[in-house]
Amino acid sequence: MSFQGEQHPGVQAPASETRGFRLNHTMLRVKDPQTALEFYSRVFGMQVLRKLDFEEMGFSLYFLARLEEGDAVPEDAAQRSVWTFSQKGLLELTHNWGTEDQADFAYHDGNAEPQGFGHICFSVPDLDAAQAWFDANDVEFIKRADQGKMPDVIFVKDADGYWIEVVEAERMANKGDGMA
Template sequence: MSFTTEQQPGVCEQAPAATKGFTLNHSMLRVKDPKVSLDFYTRVLGMRLLRKLDFPEMSFSLYFLAQAEEAAMAPQDVGERTAWTFAQRGILELTHNWGTENDTEFKYHDGNAKPQGFGHICISVPDLDAAVRWFDENGVTYVKRPEQGKMKDVAFIKDADGYWIEIVEPARLAKLGRPA
């Protein structure tokens, strides 16, 4: 028998037929300065910009990013690439409300300060130690290094807007959540 879901109170055991084909496409973060954020996500985390959409009538821009492997499959045609982008999994959308980059006092709530809400996004890496060395070389700010705290082998870093990014090496997490 194949796995369908863990059982917990409130979990619907079978996905309703009407939801077949639903895909978690993207998560959105608001960013103060797209130049700074795009540098972090493309240079430090290796993501590629799939598409930028401007909405001048509402004074904002959207930047859709994906990991390089997924981005390599994107169509060249801008319209086809837009449609393709909205059909993918694991896309990060950065939203820039024009003018925030010029306001020295402006800051978004990271979701981890009081009142808490949004927590973090997560990036899986093939080698956590190599990723930590790369982050150190690039002066990345840590919330928690892998050797710190009770949950070992998990790092948390911050982006330019203070959003937390969990960094994990999947092979190290097989025992996570199991009694010692």
């Protein structure tokens, strides 16, 4: 029998009507797309899969992914849109036009009061190497791997102040199980 998910109060068995549903992307609003794209492409190696402009509403969407060897991304824009919206784990950066020209403009990061949205997370193959990479690229840390009550977890900020958790899967094996 295959894994059926952990059972907790409130968890219901998936309805057959939800077969094929998957989380495609998480969206963050960004003040300046050039600054945000520079950060995510340089620091996290992400590439823009598709940019969609909505002139009548005054915003653009940038869909980013960390492509892997063998990912067959279509060249044709329409087919690439279809491919993009069928993927898992994408980051959508939404730019409302004109915010980049407002000196005092900032989005709520979700961690200041009142708290709401918390963070996105990247898994990396080597947490120590990632931490050194962030240092070399002047990334702002909220928490380093050897700080705080949760060792082996890094938190950094992106160009808009959003929090990014960074983990190494192997180091997460016993987190939260009362076994350190």
